[in-house]
Amino acid sequence: MKRPIILLTGGGTAGHVSVNEALIPVFSEKGYEIHYIGSHEGIEKEIIGDGHPEVTYHAIQSGKLRRYFSVKNFTDPFRISAGVLQALSIIRKIRPEIIFSKGGFVSVPVVLAAKITKTPVVIHESDVSPGLANKLSLPFSNHIFTVFEKTLEYVPNGKATCSGAIIRPELFNGRREEGLRITGLTGDKQILIIMGGSQGSAVVNKAIRKDLAEIMQTFDLIHLCGKGNIDETLENTHGYIQFEYVTESLTHLLAASDFAVSRAGSNAIFELLALRKPMLLIPLSAAASRGDQILNATHFKKLGLAHVINEEDVEQAALSKEFMKLQQDEKHLIENMNQTPLPKTPQEMVEMIMSYRK
């Protein structure tokens, strides 16, 4: 008997891939044949194309939706058109029951092709304010799921549901001892994990390293610094361990950590919330983005779930002092986190997606 087919899409940064990763095992269990459309070179190719042999990965051309001037702005419309044609041919061949799009620029041609082939498509928005790709996709999609209630104000009535965040279940299975083994840390001091978002963050890296000696008087550090950002001069610093990017071990590194410093990407902050890690957020500035992380961080601060420093203030701030404040506020932050409901399971999310099948 022919297996039902689900088509997933999304990419550009890990934030547009990790929800899909959480859903893949559920679709597998349900007997679905899983296909994924991503780009040739984005992080989705590495995470899904190389990391999930149970998924058939199709790469298409995709332009980038830039808000700034670039010569590529003139060639990208051709790449996007080519992407639509490629997505059309894939959808006509595999005939999925439904398409789930997590956003990012590669998803736009897929959603357009879905509309042309009359395939139901639902999209998912992780941030308070919808990203450009999802804004473009919205008129062509059947429904949008949001992580924040507030996002419902930005999208048409009746076409949106707040599903909340979806967390990869394996993140709940971390073991502190395993985290200590991987990092070689003793666990004698409290441990801070630093996550600069899926690509790392030069601003966060610089601020941490500038105040390292002071910070390490109180804490040991696990620093996820992003590709190409390892500082070799610090390689043998006792109590400070750097990784460019971690995959399976993340769950154990988080379990070993008492506090977190993070960019305010939606997935990262909801993971830290679900794991009840008191966090200091440094949102990406409005100069470098549409300001989505500032809204995410402000929301968390207002609910008493996080401390926040603006990127513009980081250079002047002594992070060691900010971490002491976080440490003093630990109990209160955890109490507030315990008041928030746990996120929906990937199984529940899959049921919600499937309700939009033909």
Ligand SMILES: CC(=O)N[C@H]1[C@@H](OP(=O)(O)OP(=O)(O)OC[C@H]2O[C@@H](n3ccc(=O)[nH]c3=O)[C@H](O)[C@@H]2O)O[C@H](CO)[C@@H](O)[C@@H]1O
């Ligand atoms: C620069 C940029 O465009 N950032 C956006 C991007 O963030 P970004 O791609 O950084 O996404 P998130 O912070 O939402 O998620 C990062 C993901 O990477 C994982 N991780 C991180 C480090 C590591 O070593 N290993 C690992 O697995 C985290 O657990 C998390 O699941 O998408 C988010 C969700 O739409 C947005 O809120 C961000 O504004």
